[in-house]
Amino acid sequence: MNVQFKKMKPLKSYQHVVDEIVKAICDGKLKAGDRLPPEMKLKELFDTSRGTIREALRVLEQKGLIAIRTGVKGGARVLEANTKPMSDNVAILIRQQKVSLQNLAEFREMMEGHISEQAAKMADKNDIKVLNTILSQAKDHIKTKPSSWKEFHKMDASFHRLLAQIAGNPLLEANLVAVHDNIQIYFHQYLPWSEALLLDNYKDLCDIAKAIEQKDPILACRLAKDHVSKFNELMEKNLND
Amino acid sequence: MNVQFKKMKPLKSYQHVVDEIVKAICDGKLKAGDRLPPEMKLKELFDTSRGTIREALRVLEQKGLIAIRTGVKGGARVLEANTKPMSDNVAILIRQQKVSLQNLAEFREMMEGHISEQAAKMADKNDIKVLNTILSQAKDHIKTKPSSWKEFHKMDASFHRLLAQIAGNPLLEANLVAVHDNIQIYFHQYLPWSEALLLDNYKDLCDIAKAIEQKDPILACRLAKDHVSKFNELMEKNLND
DNA sequence: ACGATCAAACTGTCGGACAGTTTAATCTTT
DNA sequence: AAAGATTAAACTGTCCGACAGTTTGATCGT
Numbered sequence: 001m002n003v004q005f006k007k008m009k010p011l012k013s014y015q016h017v018v019d020e021i022v023k024a025i026c027d028g029k030l031k032a033g034d035r036l037p038p039e040m041k042l043k044e045l046f047d048t049s050r051g052t053i054r055e056a057l058r059v060l061e062q063k064g065l066i067a068i069r070t071g072v073k074g075g076a077r078v079l080e081a082n083t084k085p086m087s088d089n090v091a092i093l094i095r096q097q098k099v100s101l102q103n104l105a106e107f108r109e110m111m112e113g114h115i116s117e118q119a120a121k122m123a124d125k126n127d128i129k130v131l132n133t134i135l136s137q138a139k140d141h142i143k144t145k146p147s148s149w150k151e152f153h154k155m156d157a158s159f160h161r162l163l164a165q166i167a168g169n170p171l172l173e174a175n176l177v178a179v180h181d182n183i184q185i186y187f188h189q190y191l192p193w194s195e196a197l198l199l200d201n202y203k204d205l206c207d208i209a210k211a212i213e214q215k216d217p218i219l220a221c222r223l224a225k226d227h228v229s230k231f232n233e234l235m236e237k238n239l240n241d
Numbered sequence: 242m243n244v245q246f247k248k249m250k251p252l253k254s255y256q257h258v259v260d261e262i263v264k265a266i267c268d269g270k271l272k273a274g275d276r277l278p279p280e281m282k283l284k285e286l287f288d289t290s291r292g293t294i295r296e297a298l299r300v301l302e303q304k305g306l307i308a309i310r311t312g313v314k315g316g317a318r319v320l321e322a323n324t325k326p327m328s329d330n331v332a333i334l335i336r337q338q339k340v341s342l343q344n345l346a347e348f349r350e351m352m353e354g355h356i357s358e359q360a361a362k363m364a365d366k367n368d369i370k371v372l373n374t375i376l377s378q379a380k381d382h383i384k385t386k387p388s389s390w391k392e393f394h395k396m397d398a399s400f401h402r403l404l405a406q407i408a409g410n411p412l413l414e415a416n417l418v419a420v421h422d423n424i425q426i427y428f429h430q431y432l433p434w435s436e437a438l439l440l441d442n443y444k445d446l447c448d449i450a451k452a453i454e455q456k457d458p459i460l461a462c463r464l465a466k467d468h469v470s471k472f473n474e475l476m477e478k479n480l481n482d
Numbered sequence: 483a484c485g486a487t488c489a490a491a492c493t494g495t496c497g498g499a500c501a502g503t504t505t506a507a508t509c510t511t512t
Numbered sequence: 513a514a515a516g517a518t519t520a521a522a523c524t525g526t527c528c529g530a531c532a533g534t535t536t537g538a539t540c541g542t
C-alpha cells in the first residue's frame with residue numbers, strides 16, 4: 001500500500017441530484033426557460049425521496065440556476081445566467097463587515113477605469129449610437145421633477161453596464177452589477193442629489209462617451225476613474241456628517 | 242386607492258429561517274465556530290417541520306455560511322467568511338461558457354496590477370519581511386524535484402494572496418482567489434512547466450516584491466501586469482497546439 | 483359570449499419512522 | 513492499569529404518506 005487513497009465519503013444524495021442537473025444545464029441539455037420535471041417525476045428519475053429532491057432544488061435555486069413556481073404549469077424553470085448569486089455574496093460580505101464602503105468604492109473605481117479603457121478599444125459605430133441614445137434619455141429625465149430622478153439613475157446604471165458589455169468581459173460585467181447593486185443604497189441615501197448634481201453626473205458620462213467615441217482608452221480610463229472617485233469622495237464627506 | 246401596494250407574497254417558511262440565521266451571523270450573535278442547535282431544536286424554535294429546517298440549512302450551506310457534520314457533537318457550525326461561494330459562481334459561469342479563459346485572464350491582469358499598486362502604497366516593514374519569507378520558501382521548492390513543484394505553486398498563490406491582503410481590500414482578495422481557483426487547472430494543464438519556467442516565475446515575483454519594497458506603485462503595477470500577461474500569452478500559445 | 487365554478491397539476495408544509503455516523507463512556511482482556 | 517473492543521447516545525441522512533395552498537384551463541350557467 002504505497003498509495004494514499006482519499007476517504008471516499010459517499011456524496012449526500014441531494015448533491016448527486018444537484019450535480020446531474022447542473023451538468024445538464026451547463027451542457028446545454030437544459031436551456032433557459034425549460035421546465036424541469038415535477039418533484040414527483042424527479043423523485044422517480046433519481047430514485048430518491050421527495051425531501052431529497054426538494055433539498056436539491058433549494059440549492060439550485062440559491063445558485064441562481066432555476067426558479068420555482070407553484071400551481072399547475074408551475075415547477076422549476078431554468079433561468080438565464082444571471083448575477084444575483086454574485087450580488088448576494090457581496091451583500092453578505094458587506095453585512096458581515098468584511099467589506100467596507102471604501103473597499104467597494106475602490107473595487108468599482110478599478111473596474112470602471114478598466115471597462116472604459118477596454119470599451120474605448122472595442123466600441124464600434126453601433127455601440128456609440130446606443131450609448132448616445134441612453135445619454136439622451138438620461139438627459140430627459142433630469143429636466144423633469146425629482147420623482148423621475150429614479151429614471152435617471154436607471155439610465156446611469158444602464159450606461160455603465162453597457163460599457164461593460166462593450167468591453168466584452170462578462171465576468172467584469174457581473175462584478176460591476178454586483179457592486180452596483182450593493183453600493184446604490186448608499187448613493188441614494190448619502191448623496192445630496194439635486195438637479196445640479198444630476199447634471200454634473202450626466203456631463204461626466206458624456207465626456208466618457210466622447211473619449212470612447214474618439215477611441216482614446218487612456219483618457220476614457222482616467223475620466224471614468226475620476227468620475228467614480230469624485231462621487232465616492234462626495235459621499236464619504238456626507239457620510240461623516 | 243392612490244397607492245400601489247406590492248403583492249405581499251408571504252415568504253416561504255424556509256426563507257424566514259434562512260433570514261433569521263443570516264441576520265444572527267451578520268450581527269455577530271453567531272460567530273465562526275459556534276454550533277447551531279440540532280434540527281429538532283431548530284424545528285421547535287421556529288415552530289416548523291424538520292423538512293423546512295433542512296431546506297434552510299441547505300441554503301445556508303450553499304451560501305458558505307455553515308458546514309454540517311453527522312454524528313454526536315455534529316450538526317451545523319458557523320464558518321469563517323470564505324470565498325468558496327464566489328469561486329463556485331465563477332466556476333458555473335465558466336461551465337456555462339459565459340466566461341472564457343481570456344475573460345478570466347484579463348480580469349486577473351486588471352486585479353493583479355491594481356493589487357500590486359496598492360500593496361506598494363500600503364506595505365510596512367513587516368509585510369515586506371513576510372513577502373520575502375514566502376519568496377525564499379518558494380525558491381527552495383524549485384531546486385528540488387518536480388514532485389515538489391506543487392509546493393512552489395502553493396507559495397506562488399500565497400504570494401499573490403498576501404499582496405491582496407496588504408492592499409487591504411477583502412473584496413479584491415476574494416475575487417482574486419475565486420479567479421485563481423478557476424484558472425489554475427488551465428495553468429497546470431497547458432503551461433510547459435520546467436525548472437527554467439519556475440525560475441522565470443520566481444524572478445518576476447522577486448521584481449514585484451522589490452518594487453513594493455521601494456514603494457514604487459507604478460512600477461509594481463506594471464511588473465504585475467506584465468507577469469500575468471506573459472504567462473497568459475504563453476498558455477494561449479500552448480492551448481492552440 | 484361572458485363570468486363563476488370546479489377539477490387537475492403542481493408546490494408548500496407537516497409528522498413519523500428508521501438507518502447511518504460519530505463521540506464518549508464503559509467494559510473487557512492481558 | 514493500559515490498550516483495545518463494545519455499547520449507548522446524540523446527532524444527521526433518507527424515506528414515506530398526508531393534506532393544504534396556488535395556479536391554470538376546462539366546464540358550466542346565465
